[in-house]
Amino acid sequence: MISVEKGYVDALIPEGTDLRSEILRLKREKNAVIMAHYYQRPEIQDIADEIGDSLALAQMAARSDAAIIVLCGVHFMGETAKILCPDKKVIVPDMNAGCSLADSCPAPDFAKFVAEHPGHTVISYVNTSAAVKAHTDIVVTSSNAKQIVESLPADEKIIFGPDRNLGNYINSVTGRNMLLWDGACHVHEQFSIEKILQLKKLHGDAQVLVHPECRKPVQMVADKVGSTQALLNYAVAADCSTFIVATESGILHEMQKRCPHKTFIPAPPEDGKCSCNECAFMKMVTLEKLYNSLRYELPEITVDEAVAEKAVKPIRRMLDISRNLGLIK
Ligand code: 13P
Ligand code: SF4
Numbered sequence: 226m227i228s229v230e231k232g233y234v235d236a237l238i239p240e241g242t243d244l245r246s247e248i249l250r251l252k253r254e255k256n257a258v259i260m261a262h263y264y265q266r267p268e269i270q271d272i273a274d275e276i277g278d279s280l281a282l283a284q285m286a287a288r289s290d291a292a293i294i295v296l297c298g299v300h301f302m303g304e305t306a307k308i309l310c311p312d313k314k315v316i317v318p319d320m321n322a323g324c325s326l327a328d329s330c331p332a333p334d335f336a337k338f339v340a341e342h343p344g345h346t347v348i349s350y351v352n353t354s355a356a357v358k359a360h361t362d363i364v365v366t367s368s369n370a371k372q373i374v375e376s377l378p379a380d381e382k383i384i385f386g387p388d389r390n391l392g393n394y395i396n397s398v399t400g401r402n403m404l405l406w407d408g409a410c411h412v413h414e415q416f417s418i419e420k421i422l423q424l425k426k427l428h429g430d431a432q433v434l435v436h437p438e439c440r441k442p443v444q445m446v447a448d449k450v451g452s453t454q455a456l457l458n459y460a461v462a463a464d465c466s467t468f469i470v471a472t473e474s475g476i477l478h479e480m481q482k483r484c485p486h487k488t489f490i491p492a493p494p495e496d497g498k499c500s501c502n503e504c505a506f507m508k509m510v511t512l513e514k515l516y517n518s519l520r521y522e523l524p525e526i527t528v529d530e531a532v533a534e535k536a537v538k539p540i541r542r543m544l545d546i547s548r549n550l551g552l553i554k
Contacts, residue, residue: 229524232320233509234517244512248272251519257293259515260285262302263453264475264507269297269515276479278453279351280366284553286310287544295519296526297510299324303526304355308533308540315526318514322506324352326438329408330387332356338384342404345384346377349539352410353387355528358536364543367391367437367452369552374399376546390414394437394444413438415494415501416471421446424469424490431490432465436472443471443492460484474502 228235238244249272252259260282261273270276275285279302286294286306293314296303301324303317335357339347349361350370358364365373374383374395385392386406390413396403416439425431425446434456435447444450449459453476460468460480470477471492480489494501518524528536547553 227521227523229320232524233318233514234521234523236517236521238513238516242516244516245272248512248516248519251516252295255293255519255522256291257295257519258285258289258291259295259297260289260306261297262299262475262507263457263479264473264504265297265510266475266508267478268512269510270475270478272512272515273297278366278368280368280452280547280553281454282306283309283351283366283540284544284547286315289313293519293522295515297515298322299327299504299506300526301327301352301354304528305351305358305540307526307528308355308358308537311528311533314522316518316522317524317526318511318518319509320524322509324506325411326350326352326388326408327354327357330354330357330406332360335386335406336360338386338406342382342384345382345404347384347386348374348403349386350388350391351540351543355532355536357386358539359532361536361539362542363546364539366543368454369543369547369550370395370437371398372550372552373543373546374401374403376550388438390440390444391437393441394450410438412473412501412504413471414440415496416440416443416492417495418442418446420493420495420497421469421471424492428467428469428488428490430465431467431469431488432463433469433492434459434471439471447471457483460487460489473504473507475504475507 299322307315383403385403387408392405432448467488474491
């Protein structure tokens with residue numbers, strides 16, 4: 226009997242196994258697709274069929290015709306894929322891959338907050354549990370939050386959760402006054418404004434790329450504030466050769482691949498000794514865990530049917546609005 230007690234398949238891998246070729250073989254045999262977020266380890270990004278940010282992953286899941294989706298990302302991403310594809314097997318190689326932002330918004334507390342503020346449209350960032358999505362009218366990601374908020378009437382009362390930094394950013398660029406949930410991502414909140422300014426002094430013509438989950442002072446020194454995908458697109462197109470990147474450092478792999486002649490410097494966290502600009506949850510997926518998860522088709526994501534039935538509506542609404550706005554195909 227194979228155990229997933231630890232949150233991942235803890236099975237011995239025979240010595241000398243060529244993990245890459247075995248993963249590719251199993252994937253073909255089982256009609257599985259491997260999707261990975263840009264914050265995954267480089268070797269996971271390189272073996273994935275599709276890589277993308279949170280919006281792209283939801284979109285890929287929605288239109289996938291594979292029998293099995295292996296979601297190399299964090300738990301809420303697997304849940305979103307399962308909610309969109311209830312008939313498919315959705316596997317996350319390590320169920321311990323959580324998200325501090327999603328954890329900052331427990332569903333019962335969020336439901337209470339919503340109930341205390343009747344008459345509001347509830348917008349939730351995709352970095353939330355299925356149970357929070359079930360209390361939501363429209364899900365957004367950082368790639369479409371601004372445009373989706375702008376698509377609503379100017380006087381619409383809005384609750385936005387759970388990321389306070391993204392919420393404040395959207396309020397500032399849209400002139401709205403959304404009621405914000407007080408949550409945050411422990412990785413994006415770690416960047417040191419002082420160290421970024423020091424780096425800027427050292428690299429005179431470097432541009433600063435900042436994710437809107439970062440704190441306001443960091444956003445204020447940005448040449449570009451945007452989602453992971455938007456920052457990547459900007460780096461590819463910009464007529465500049467050096468960038469200081471204030472988001473999870475996994476994106477540097479794709480930036481460097483797409484722009485081999487440009488220089489990307491990860492923005493340092495406050496604590497010089499930690500690797501806090503890496504999301505430990507995202508890095509839990511390894512080639513070994515990916516191999517074992519495909520081999521045993523475990524651990525599988527499940528979502529309570531009643532919750533999924535409610536949560537699918539705001540996710541589909543996000544995809545529909547994004548399509549109508551021309552943000553996705
Ligand atoms: P995006 O993928 O939407 O940029 O979100 C960043 C993030 O923190 C994902 O967990
Ligand atoms: Fe969650 Fe932050 Fe990790 Fe993204 S980077 S998965 S928001 S903890």
